[in-house]
Amino acid sequence: MDYKKAPIEPAPFNWQRIEHQDMKVKDWIVPQWRSEKKDWEVVLLGAPLSRSSISVSGASEFPNAFRQSWEKFSTYYIDEGIDIRELKVADIGNVKMHFTDILRSHQHIEDAMENVAGEYPNALKVTIGGDHSVTAATIRGLKKVMPEKKIGILQLDTHLDLRSTDEHGPTNGTPIRQLIEGRVIEGKHVYNIGLHGFYNAPSLIEAANDYEVHRIRLKELRQKGIEQTIQDVLSVLMEQVDFIYVTVDMDVLDIAYAPGVPASTPGGMRSDELFDILYEVGKCEGIGAIDFVCIDPTKDNLVQATVKTTTYAFLTFLASFYQHQVKKREAL
Amino acid sequence: MDYKKAPIEPAPFNWQRIEHQDMKVKDWIVPQWRSEKKDWEVVLLGAPLSRSSISVSGASEFPNAFRQSWEKFSTYYIDEGIDIRELKVADIGNVKMHFTDILRSHQHIEDAMENVAGEYPNALKVTIGGDHSVTAATIRGLKKVMPEKKIGILQLDTHLDLRSTDEHGPTNGTPIRQLIEGRVIEGKHVYNIGLHGFYNAPSLIEAANDYEVHRIRLKELRQKGIEQTIQDVLSVLMEQVDFIYVTVDMDVLDIAYAPGVPASTPGGMRSDELFDILYEVGKCEGIGAIDFVCIDPTKDNLVQATVKTTTYAFLTFLASFYQHQVKKREAL
Amino acid sequence: MDYKKAPIEPAPFNWQRIEHQDMKVKDWIVPQWRSEKKDWEVVLLGAPLSRSSISVSGASEFPNAFRQSWEKFSTYYIDEGIDIRELKVADIGNVKMHFTDILRSHQHIEDAMENVAGEYPNALKVTIGGDHSVTAATIRGLKKVMPEKKIGILQLDTHLDLRSTDEHGPTNGTPIRQLIEGRVIEGKHVYNIGLHGFYNAPSLIEAANDYEVHRIRLKELRQKGIEQTIQDVLSVLMEQVDFIYVTVDMDVLDIAYAPGVPASTPGGMRSDELFDILYEVGKCEGIGAIDFVCIDPTKDNLVQATVKTTTYAFLTFLASFYQHQVKKREAL
Amino acid sequence: MDYKKAPIEPAPFNWQRIEHQDMKVKDWIVPQWRSEKKDWEVVLLGAPLSRSSISVSGASEFPNAFRQSWEKFSTYYIDEGIDIRELKVADIGNVKMHFTDILRSHQHIEDAMENVAGEYPNALKVTIGGDHSVTAATIRGLKKVMPEKKIGILQLDTHLDLRSTDEHGPTNGTPIRQLIEGRVIEGKHVYNIGLHGFYNAPSLIEAANDYEVHRIRLKELRQKGIEQTIQDVLSVLMEQVDFIYVTVDMDVLDIAYAPGVPASTPGGMRSDELFDILYEVGKCEGIGAIDFVCIDPTKDNLVQATVKTTTYAFLTFLASFYQHQVKKREAL
């Protein structure tokens, strides 16, 4: 890799594409350094930063734990009877982090995404956190390569992430506010789904009101139904913006489903609801990027339930994306 | 604290009311010793007793674990868009336990509740166990200050808790029977919701029949619906008794949702069902007291899922109580 | 025990039938060596083999962990208001395993089941694994005592278990294929319920197509409903075969409900769905045998949630079996 | 078993004496109910009481965990090249506990020991706790059958266990004081070995001074050497008393060696030192009884290090006892 500014290092695994009938995900997703190809449909970037987390977090260990779980997953998706191996996915590696200068680490992520987006403008960008502060950096990076385009956000989250950076800087509680205040996005182009319970302080509600951030509480989602809700949100967004970024804070899940997300809470979403949402989201042509953040594999249980759940969510989204977009394009 | 008989000690935390926009629960619930106020709407009492548990239990550690979790919760309830900080809640502290005389410990709890109820007759009383044997003691204490009043019980539980005390004394399997046999309550004023599976022996069923304890099995609850069931039960109880006591044995939850309740079982309630029940219950004016029992934080998982789930249940109930009762009263 | 060929050893517990009103399951299920009876309605056999598991597994420890959990369960089933203590259940013990000759261990299981089925032809046979490779052995054993009878399989599983034995022999990924290729069963008499996600490679789908194995994906089950689906499957099977074998790979459960099943996955069944299925299945007269496999108690959480969930599933099935079959027969 | 007063129940395992060359401890120690023999040289009694523990304890689960570990130990002691299988050891079972009347549980233990000592006056008595409060009960039981005899105590412990029972009754902090104040023993006949650090309050030192309890701190033991210290203590005791009782509170071990003893501390004994002490103690003819207390298997690590360490200590003592006493007697 020879990027202008952002240091990136390859994943520490010896994965490579191995062609055989029963491919595992690890045999499918190609480390970028092992290939000369350029026409990737999906590019994957690890952002192993969690020093910026308000409470202690080992989410920096997630990108590699995520990759390691690929041994356990097949490329065949039995729910839809499709094999996603034809989707061309490259694993760019992990952005290098600075150990004590958190803002520089954010800058590295921003630069890395700028480079990646510059190099693969048509590929879907997937970022693997790290904590939620990485989302602000990746979106700034994307904005740099398409300054004229409007970016909208679909946020699956228990929290609004609208804290001010005044007191504590760009923590994992602030990404949406950073982006709005930095005029990278507009508040009215943010749809937060999954809010519930006692986890958002009044100042955040006020900020959401001020910025016109849309909030669809978990109970509203359940009342209206996943399919309808997601279609409504995305069809509105599609009209208003040029590029939709999906950010999945895994703390949106109920704590029974996400023991490895320190900020996960009782009262949250079931994992099957999350999968249904992402399957629905994957149908939308406007989605240009997605991230998964805040999973701390050092807290997960013995069977790594939360790591695997994130991989399942990621693959469900890709399966839908492949089925509804790539195959359709190919059909043309 | 200078109670007549019952020794109480303050919680070991340095919490205090801190006024700022984004209050945590720990900044809201006031340790009684830090305040001169008397007009509390809710008073909280820890009953750290689990020597009386049939199987090994560390539920004695729960009251403080519960308080410690307050750091993680806001006073703002996004589901209803209300902030419960105006609700006046005092934390009385923990009843002091005797190390080897379990009956004296029960007596301490009874005395403490008598004192608290005497001092704050109009406040909602919340007891944090401890194992389920504490419920018999708290209700006896309440009865002492209102001997003429009829007390009814809404019990959320996997078990009937109707064991005889003949062989093993007042264990956590006996509270309802103790109260009926002690003529503190009548069996027909008890509604047990949540029964399922293979956890209640025939002798308990017989006792329930003899005492006319009402049983609404989990599957019946699901068939009829939470709202309807709770409204039906409470409207009947409201006609028959003067004071409704809600006892929440957290083993009513499915073991996937309550790894920190040693007696929790497969086949139990989901936590969202429990929250919905408590929200519905909170609307009822007749509720005078509630307890949460049988959570053993020493068995909980790394993210303290069960402790947090109990706090969420407690806050959901308070939010409903505040919204439907306190604010209504204030509105008058 | 003096079987012809298969070495069996009694369970290491001092359980025995103890008659009293409030029987625990451990006081009910009789170790065979403690009784002279022959008219058992249910016989139970442990198959503690997991060396044959593809990934590391301690499922060999499950049969005894399962028995140990019997202390926690009553014989009274409150959902239906019945006591199953009259059902005559004998615990035969555990098949002895060879430490390094896995095929000989499979042969032991096959022989043991042949002996048991020969001795108790009318009893329901329950096998407690071990990993899923034991299913091939038990069904071969059954087939030996009824060579003329057609056996059908209802398989609850996340996987098809149709791997070829060519490369790695009779692992836990192969039992259904072993049986079809060995002409013990026909592929079209196999109904797999529970498939979902990214866990079955294309070669397995192909094999399923070739062998005409029926697949009802979890999402289809949910669409159609449990009662309807099971009734439809079983009524078809009842017409086509003489004997229905139910095999429950506990990895069919979602990983949130089965932390102690290393192969359990996100996106799986909830435990209440499994219980409902087994209750429905228990109504069917054609069921002659059932097994529960792939639970690794060394990975389970502190409260042994997965072990208990399996016991609950087993008891739910027996309760239905007793209610709909044994009592009916007795009524005649 | 048909004891006058004390209820005892057999261990829940199906152990029995199995004669073969390579005996495990579980094949050697005979459950009393399986044998008609009376000439036992060692009798073993479980005292599963830990409700009396000051802090939360699951030591009540230890007697059975201890027995379960017997599968892992051979009867052959390679350090001395001896096989202890000829030692005649009977496992009496566990004293039945009352669930809420701790004093009655103590009485049960006392009665059980009285019965056992009455029935097997010449056998070495081994008690498996439970917490340290059981020691007071067992010694009172012993005293009843030999009221005229003086009993001395060798106590291996991090604590003096001289708390007053005034405030909290007979907890695990009080056994030595109970016995002195009850005039069952004299303080000057107690030797405590293992004291260190910051775990004994001044009032206990004062009590030790008043009662003339001897204290050999761990650092003194190390300076003088184990062999010399033990020989000195035991030769003095042998002159002063008729019967020596050894009580091993496993919290005497350093916390690195005893993760499963909640009260174990940094700065304690290494396990090899404990084994050497017990080997030395086993040589002394005056030893009439021994106990092992305060091990909580629910806190132990995954490999049950502390349970196994206690079994090793128990076997080391028995090996020395057999080698130096039984074989010597037999040689006469």
Next chain:
Amino acid sequence: MDYKKAPIEPAPFNWQRIEHQDMKVKDWIVPQWRSEKKDWEVVLLGAPLSRSSISVSGASEFPNAFRQSWEKFSTYYIDEGIDIRELKVADIGNVKMHFTDILRSHQHIEDAMENVAGEYPNALKVTIGGDHSVTAATIRGLKKVMPEKKIGILQLDTHLDLRSTDEHGPTNGTPIRQLIEGRVIEGKHVYNIGLHGFYNAPSLIEAANDYEVHRIRLKELRQKGIEQTIQDVLSVLMEQVDFIYVTVDMDVLDIAYAPGVPASTPGGMRSDELFDILYEVGKCEGIGAIDFVCIDPTKDNLVQATVKTTTYAFLTFLASFYQHQVKKREAL
């Protein structure tokens, strides 16, 4: 607290001085805000920073876990027969940390120590980390109030902590180098004790040579003996510097003794060796400050062995300090 610049917050516990015969450490060490006193002999400051750690660390949680363990320790030290309750110790609280500006957090620690040292010039300063980067900050803070004085360091550590800050800034691998390069101390006034094995890269050895940092490897310490080694080091230091700072990186311990220190290693010191060293160190009049760093209570085992070991080390040092210095001074 009203310091000029450094924000400090009190510990979250409700501790206070409670006078009774059997004082616990929590009843002894006084939260500064609860007292008007100024003549403290020891002041304690928490520095909950671990974002600066090279690998993931929850050492930020240690100061409060350390305080919580005070419930388990008495003020009486039985090894020497002294009670340290007369030693006047104040707990200042925890320095407030910034969530994303690590350098500002370091500045807060530096400022806080400057304030504390300015206010209590004669008190022994104890810092509770946090990771090892806090040592550089506290020593800079001390230097500010005594710019003319020479500070020497006794470092107990598996690592040299001489990494350059060029690449990654002031991580926990750099404190000694920071101080030397910042001319706060001289390399030749640093004595590192405890080095062993494969944990220090050649560049660090080179730096140690260049800066003339003294290294006493663990095997050398064992050969020469603890008493002799410490006396030699301290007597040399006493001649060369005006103020000795002791920094205890708990990773100096063998990993068997420090499961809660992520950087602890095999081949390290036993905890009893550490206690002996600190007892010896406590005799030296020149010691002006000490810290304990790198303990991560979120990784510790169930009995919190590592947290307790650190408390034991701290108390052993204080006991010696009290016995050899304070009492001596008082005797004058």
Next chain:
Amino acid sequence: MDYKKAPIEPAPFNWQRIEHQDMKVKDWIVPQWRSEKKDWEVVLLGAPLSRSSISVSGASEFPNAFRQSWEKFSTYYIDEGIDIRELKVADIGNVKMHFTDILRSHQHIEDAMENVAGEYPNALKVTIGGDHSVTAATIRGLKKVMPEKKIGILQLDTHLDLRSTDEHGPTNGTPIRQLIEGRVIEGKHVYNIGLHGFYNAPSLIEAANDYEVHRIRLKELRQKGIEQTIQDVLSVLMEQVDFIYVTVDMDVLDIAYAPGVPASTPGGMRSDELFDILYEVGKCEGIGAIDFVCIDPTKDNLVQATVKTTTYAFLTFLASFYQHQVKKREAL
């Protein structure tokens, strides 16, 4: 890799030699497939087999866990002030295992070692288990390439591993007996160091006597001293055999030092003793091969203490080997 018969696969990590001053072990040990070199001084082979273990074991996961720990170790050995990076070490990868044919897996290991030894006759061979049954296979493989040479064994172990294969085949309890009975080695050329306690049945002692296997119990080792004992053993062996194989069953360690070795026991060796032994052993020119077996990383504690301890042992041996042999040879 293109070996005649034995399938080998490279390690799943992306390690490679990276030249810089501060090399980690992962940057030093070269995956064979990344290099054309042939003059390796040390070759490393993973043997991930533990289906052959008598009790449940995840030792098959160790070779990769071992490699993963290389990130935590430097090539510089501070005890001796040497850097071992000049030692030429190749990581061959892991022998491929069959899932159900254990004997075939043993054959694969044997063949792989035959190939490796044929290709690198002068290199030190290091095998990473797997369970102890792999030792028989590797030694048979070595014997094939040097049929005329006598092989002696230095065995560090709590067990004799002399079980007969009659009943259960080549389990991890049999390797030494397999080799003697297969006339690959002679019993009198085996020295077992580390025996203690109650873990070897009389039949094994008898076998050891019959085969003249030498036994140096742990207590004898401690009496005579490590240096003297090892020198005596090796000098005798050097006279009698042509090739010394060192086999390190990590269960030789005390259970406090090896929580991740299921068969580790109380009463075992401290890890510093093991390191001293291996350092001494590394001086001996006759050592041609070494293995480390029976570590189960799935049982290890959170900080992977046992995995790291094995890596430390391996590096200590290599450091001594390099210092005393390779450098000496180079000096010639």
